[in-house]
Amino acid sequence: MSRNKRSGTVTILPELQIIDIAEEGKGVAKADELVVFVDKAVPGDIVDVKVVKKKKNFAEAVIEKLHTASDLRTDPFCAHFGTCGGCKWQHMQYDAQLHFKQKNVEAALQRLAKIDTSGMEPILGSAENKYYRNKLEYTFSNKRWLDQGDMDGVEGLEMNALGFHVPLRFDKILDINHCYLQAEPSNTIRNHVRAYALQNGLSFYDLRNHEGDLRNLIIRTSSNGEVMIVVVFAYAEQEKVDGLMADLQQNFPEITSLMYIMNQKKNDTIFDQEVITYAGRDYIFEEMNGLKFKIGAKSFYQTNSLQAHELYKITKEFAGFKGDELVYDLYTGAGTIANFVADSVRQVVGVEYVPTAIEDAKFNSQLNGINNTLFYAGDMKDILTRDFIAEHGKPDVVITDPPRAGMHADVVERLMEMEAEKIVYVSCNAATQARDLAILKEKYEVSRIKPVDMFPHTQHVENVVLLTLIK
Structure with missing residues (x-):
């Protein structure tokens, strides 16, 4: 290595x-x-880099000078690249992204679970790698992130913003002009809401002092053209709320579900908040494989609707149902996988922590005329007890799709006790999946592995693993 150059510190x-x-990433x-x-x-x-953090065995750095550009580079398509925390890999060709995602899954399984990945199947890329999300949540802030160009004329600059959090800066919001993650009318509606708020004197939320009228904007779309808008207010008077809602209803007749929330807590979570329907239904429908989901x-x-269909098809294929199986679907969410596989098995028992999700799961079964599903709400480690298994029967197949943190140790232990013939483990975090597989492999062999790219231009990847009980 050439000798380090120092400029000051x-x-x-x-x-x-x-x-x-x-x-x-x-x-x-x-x-x-x-x-x-x-x-x-x-x-x-090949780059000169500036070190921004130094530890004993590693350092973090930024590019100071690009001497030779990789053949894998491509021009970023978004004007917000480099500041926004999303789509961090858009400067790398998509085929290369898939290659490194597969490599990272392999590395996690080999290093953390000592699993042989020689038979790992090729990653399934996303047919759409722009405008693929069906949900985005934006934040209002009176403290807009300023880049270097803004600094030159900061006096008189509009400081209100509607967009995304800047990484590592909870109180700074990047004002978004055009986002490539969600198809229209998403960008048009967001920009219209911002303009309306500025023209009509609605204040943008102060993330430090917790004051202001407007807090968040949630936009959900479905593959069949339905649109849900949820405006989250903080301290707005009802007159201001009604004004914005009426304006959206008038200007965007394509909105299927128009709702709002009054959230005056210190955090943005809405699960404990009342959702008020202003116009239309309080839900939209998504369709998949002939099924409708509320x-x-x-x-x-799943935020990538088209790729979710592919993910569930792979899950079903890995399970290899014959028609008479009892299936446990752990972390079932709104019962999407449970209802997706129900026509291929005898019965599905779904368990999920969030009670409202279980209500949706039951509704979705009724909506689609599915009568061989049962759903239970509660903490997985508390629900999945020996008594529960005795009541419902030992499963032939377990499908588990936990959050990024993976499965609780008690749940893994219960799976080891149950000894289902097959476990299909769907994960959005190969590291925590590998941690769990390292325990499960005492009784199970890894029969199939297939990554699925649900989030193009990011480092995130889903991975599906089939575990077969060792006889």
């Missing part, structure tokens, strides 16, 4: 070659024994 590491990409280089994680670097780049303001539904 700043350390510059010259001409590093980016050799890999880390699980959190940063490029990886080596400087002697030091591992360097470089923001916005692509494998194949989605409310608080409902969980």
